[in-house]
Amino acid sequence: MKILIVAISLSLFSMGAFAQKNTTKTDTKKAPAKTEQKTAASYRCPVCGATADKAGNCTKDKDVTLVKVGDYYCPDCYMTSTKPGKCTMCNVEMKKMETTSAKK
Ligand SMILES: [Zn+2]
Ligand SMILES: [Zn+2]
Numbered sequence: 001m002k003i004l005i006v007a008i009s010l011s012l013f014s015m016g017a018f019a020q021k022n023t024t025k026t027d028t029k030k031a032p033a034k035t036e037q038k039t040a041a042s043y044r045c046p047v048c049g050a051t052a053d054k055a056g057n058c059t060k061d062k063d064v065t066l067v068k069v070g071d072y073y074c075p076d077c078y079m080t081s082t083k084p085g086k087c088t089m090c091n092v093e094m095k096k097m098e099t100t101s102a103k104k
Helices: 002-027
Strands: none
């Protein structure tokens, strides 16, 4: 009979240990699992927002040149520039190309 009690208490103990492990796991939510972001995409299409890891034209918008993230582009004619300011073609304030679209 003693053995049975020991076995039960042992299993209870191990269960408790498991439960503790689980709670500690949820407690330490700091664990950076989300930090693994796609860093490859360094070019974006100003029209559809598609990303690419190299310069070129958008696969969907054939005549639109991809804008390098961090560079500026004209929302009207999609002319790109490394500096902020107005588009030399249509005098429109150029926008900065961000890695993600409109973060609030
Ligand atoms: Zn596009
Ligand atoms: Zn323009």
